Amino acid sequence: MRQSQFELRYRPLWERLETTLKGLEGVGKPPAENLSAFAADYQSLCHQLALARERGYSLALQSYLNDLMLRAHRQLYRHRAPLLPRLAAFFARGFPQAVRRQWRWHLISTLAFVLSAALVWGLIQHDPELVHTVVGPDQVADLEEMYHPDLRDTGDRGRADDVMMFGYYIYNNIGIAFRTFAGGLLLGVGALLAMLFNGSFFGAAAAHLSLAGASQPFFTFVIAHGAPELTAIMLAGGCGLRLGWSVLAPGSWSRVDAVRRAAGECLPVMYGVFVLLVIAAFIEAFWSSRELAPQIKYGVGAACWGVLYLYLFLAGRRHGSE
């Protein structure tokens, strides 16, 4: 069969397929017409492409058929699930399950943070001057200005300042979490250093302020948003360590495959880290800065920690086959 006869015979089918594809590739519900013929059309298209190649028809025709086949292939094998139920299922089950699946790594990252914080806290209780080895002079001044009862201005912050700080927390904290995760790819060193450094800084700030008699303003400020924020940083660190370990000790996988698997398993946790940090930024900007009785602030803070950890430990247990 000559090429022109071939084209003449099958062109109607290709055109029908193109119309169906246009409908399927658009946003929204695909039109119902021709859909029943789609799979059969696709199969005969594959057949015609093979024929065109075998018979050596023109390269332009071959590439036209090839492109058509690729487009149809994408539509036929596409997995299109509605977004909202997927999101709901992710937060009801997927996220806490993904966290628990890697609990060892999150435990190590938490220990790195907590132990370095405790060590620095103890050292500074012993010798207050040590704070300057961890925290720079400007930052010490900033901390004192923010929390010290004699130094800070007691007037409530304005709404505009809250929005500004919200932006700052988003930019800074989520950036730190993402960098901690990515730093893990460098043999885990980046993630581990980030956890040790953040832990030391937190320990130094807490110790310095408690020695300066400002522990109440400090802890009433950090307790509520600390739950999602510190947890998210620990989780990001845990994911980073998991990634680094997959490079160091890939086990029976090739290194590249091990990293790919680790990244795939860490990604759901990182989705959750992102959401936790957005929540933390909201709380930090719009709640933590409010001047309220310490009992209320401690109460709300304890509730935040309790709810978050109940969620992470218990959610999705019945459904999963962990």
Added chain:
Amino acid sequence: MRIDDQLHIDTPEGARLSLSLAGPIPRALAYGLDLALRGLILFLVSIPLMLMGGHGYGLYLVLMFLLEWFYPVFFEMLWQGRTPGKRAMKLAVVHGNGAPLSLNGSLVRNLLRTADLFPIAYLTGFVVMLISPRLQRLGDLAADTVVIHVPEPLQAQRSPGEGSEAPDWPLSRDDQLVLLAFSERAPGLSRQRQEELARLAFPEQPPPAALEKLRRVARHVLGDPGGGRP
């Protein structure tokens, strides 16, 4: 074995996809363009935001965060694996098996960008790219993605003239392919080169006549004297 920067993938349908991988230079240029565009967006948006005081500064920081981390993800999802810079350089990101880039793939390769940045100016990414057989940086390795040159769609062009004649020798499949390739590529060649090629087919004829004969035979193989195509 051929050593080139082509990536060959055999699909389940038995078709063979050939992708040409993009090296560090075009990718760096695309990144530079994206960086400039990000800076421009930030600059343009910052002017009205600065007039809004604290609110504006907060929004500015949120925007800066989004541009830093999600600008590539957004465009790679919107434009089938192409950011504006990659579009300008005719590059695209696809998965290692040739499938279109997924959201998870895009997120992994862009979140892990920091590791490639280390310690300065994408040094790690550059070294890994040179070692990796498929020119992947660390983020690409973890996400199983490759950056490819987007192929130009083949322009179907017909050689000018009318009429066709049957070849006066038994036509093998290879001959047929050569003739087809000639008729598709001839418009891009100079007349002298076309005549030179035609002389290879019909050495006994003077160049203009050989070219005319070659065109007629090629039209015969295409099997449509009148022109017109998909």
